Amino acid sequence: MGYYDDSESKEQYLPQKKRNPFFTVLIMIIVAVVSSAATVFFMTSDEFGLLEDRASTASSQTTTSSLPVKNAVAVKSDTTKAVDKALESVVGIYTYQGNQLFEGTTETGAGSGVIYKKSGNYAYIVTNHHVVEGASQVEVQVSEGTRLQAKVIGSDELTDLAVLRIDGSKVNSVAEFGDSSKLTLGEPAIAIGNPLGFLEGSVTEGIISSTNRTIPVDTNGDGQEDWQSEVIQTDASINPGNSGGALINIDGQVIGINSSKIAQDEVEGIGFAIPMNVAKPIIEDLEQDGKVDRPTLGxxxxxxxxxxxxxxxxxxxxxxxxxxxxxxxxxxxxxxxxxxxxxxxxxxxxxxxxxxxxxxxxxxxxxxxxxxxxxxxxxxxxxxxxxxxxx
Known part of the structure; x- marks a missing residue:
C-alpha cells in the first residue's frame, strides 16, 4: 500500500473490490440530502425570509384553491339598526362671524344638530344655544358636501337650546323623539354628531350612567351658579363638535340633545345630554315665539x-x-x-x-x-x- 497524496484520489489506495449497486445509490441520496441541508443552513437571512414568504404564498394558494370562498355578509345588530334609523337626521352645523357684504365672513365654530320636523317648505333643527351664540351666519350640512343657509328662529341660554330653520327640499329624514322619562340605568346609549367639526356622522356607543343628574350652570361667566340643568349622564364619547347632536336609544329614538362633557385629564367618560322631555317644551316655545317666556317674582x-x-x-x-x-x-x-x-x-x-x-x-x-x-x-x-x- 502506498502513501496518501491530496493531489490524487484517495480511492486508488483502497483495496479494489466489487461494489453493491444498491449501496452506491444510497450513498448518492445521503449526499444529496446533506448538500440540500447545508445549502439551507448557509442561506443569508434575506434569502431565508424570501423562502418563507414563498412557502407561505404557496400554502395560501393551496388553501385558497382547495376551499370555497363565500362573500362577506353585513351583520345587522340592534345598534346598527338604531343608527340607520337616526343617522340621516343628524346634521353638521357651521357658524361664521363677519359681514359677508364688506370684509367677508370667517368660520368660527362647528357643532351638530337634529332635524326634528319638516313642514311646508322648511325643515326645523334643534341644537345647542352655545353652538350658534354670537354667529352672524349659520350653515347646515345635510349631506356630504351639501350646505344650506340656516336662520336662527330662537335660542335659550338657560337650557342651552336653539332652533334653526332651513330649506326643506334637501331633507329626507326626520328624527323620532323618545320618552326620556322611561330611561333605565345601564341601558345602551348611542351618540351621533360632528366631532371636531369635520367628522360628520360619527357614532359612539355607551350606556346611560345616570337618568337624572342635576349640574350647576354659570350662564354669564361670573363664577356664580345661575341655573341647575337636569341632564342625562352617559359614557358614550361626546367630543367638541358633538354639541347639539343626538343621543339615541336602541330603538333609534332621540332621547337627549348632547350638550357637554367634563374635560379634565383625570376624568373619562362623563358626558351630558339634555333629556328630550325637558327639551320638547323649550323647542316648541322657540319655534313658535323665538324665546321662552318665564315668570319672575321681582x-x-x-x-x-x-x-x-x-x-x-x-x-x-x-x-x-x-x-x-x-x-x-x-x-x-x-x-x-x-x-x-x-x-x-x-x-x-x-x-x-x-x-x-x-x-x-x-x-x-x-x-x-x-x-x-x-x-x-x-x-x-x-x-x-x-x-x-x-x-
Whole structure:
C-alpha cells in the first residue's frame, strides 16, 4: 500500500473490490440530502425570509384553491339598526362671524344638530344655544358636501337650546323623539354628531350612567351658579363638535340633545345630554315665539350661605335650625313678590314644599311652575310663614 497524496484520489489506495449497486445509490441520496441541508443552513437571512414568504404564498394558494370562498355578509345588530334609523337626521352645523357684504365672513365654530320636523317648505333643527351664540351666519350640512343657509328662529341660554330653520327640499329624514322619562340605568346609549367639526356622522356607543343628574350652570361667566340643568349622564364619547347632536336609544329614538362633557385629564367618560322631555317644551316655545317666556317674582336675592353669622342672628334673626335658603335683598314695586306680601330680608326656604338652598334652585322652581300658583315658605323675624304667589 502506498502513501496518501491530496493531489490524487484517495480511492486508488483502497483495496479494489466489487461494489453493491444498491449501496452506491444510497450513498448518492445521503449526499444529496446533506448538500440540500447545508445549502439551507448557509442561506443569508434575506434569502431565508424570501423562502418563507414563498412557502407561505404557496400554502395560501393551496388553501385558497382547495376551499370555497363565500362573500362577506353585513351583520345587522340592534345598534346598527338604531343608527340607520337616526343617522340621516343628524346634521353638521357651521357658524361664521363677519359681514359677508364688506370684509367677508370667517368660520368660527362647528357643532351638530337634529332635524326634528319638516313642514311646508322648511325643515326645523334643534341644537345647542352655545353652538350658534354670537354667529352672524349659520350653515347646515345635510349631506356630504351639501350646505344650506340656516336662520336662527330662537335660542335659550338657560337650557342651552336653539332652533334653526332651513330649506326643506334637501331633507329626507326626520328624527323620532323618545320618552326620556322611561330611561333605565345601564341601558345602551348611542351618540351621533360632528366631532371636531369635520367628522360628520360619527357614532359612539355607551350606556346611560345616570337618568337624572342635576349640574350647576354659570350662564354669564361670573363664577356664580345661575341655573341647575337636569341632564342625562352617559359614557358614550361626546367630543367638541358633538354639541347639539343626538343621543339615541336602541330603538333609534332621540332621547337627549348632547350638550357637554367634563374635560379634565383625570376624568373619562362623563358626558351630558339634555333629556328630550325637558327639551320638547323649550323647542316648541322657540319655534313658535323665538324665546321662552318665564315668570319672575321681582326680587333680588342672595344665598343664605353668603350671610355672615352676625347678620344671621341680628338682622335675619334666624333660628339655628335654618341653615339653607335664599335671602330677599330687594323687592320690586308692583311685582308678584310684593303682591304676595314678601319683604326685604325674608328668607325663602321652600317652594311648593321642596327645600330651596340657592338662587338657582329658586329660579328653577319658579320657571317650572308654568304660570300656576306657587306656595312659598319663608322666615321673617325668626318665624316661619307661608304665602301664595299667583302668576
Amino acid at each position: 326680587v333680588r336675592i342672595a344665598d343664605l350661605s353668603q350671610v355672615n353669622p352676625v347678620g344671621r342672628t341680628e338682622t335675619l334673626k334666624l333660628p339655628d335650625s335654618v341653615q339653607e335658603g335664599v335671602v330677599i335683598i330687594e323687592v320690586e314695586g308692583s311685582s308678584l313678590a310684593e303682591k304676595a306680601g314678601l319683604k326685604q330680608y325674608d328668607v325663602i326656604t321652600k317652594v311648593n314644599g321642596d327645600k330651596i338652598s340657592s338662587d338657582a334652585e329658586l329660579r328653577r322652581s319658579i320657571y317650572e311652575s308654568n304660570g300656576k300658583k306657587m306656595s312659598i315658605t319663608y322666615y321673617r323675624n325668626g318665624k316661619e310663614q307661608t304665602t301664595t304667589v299667583s302668576f
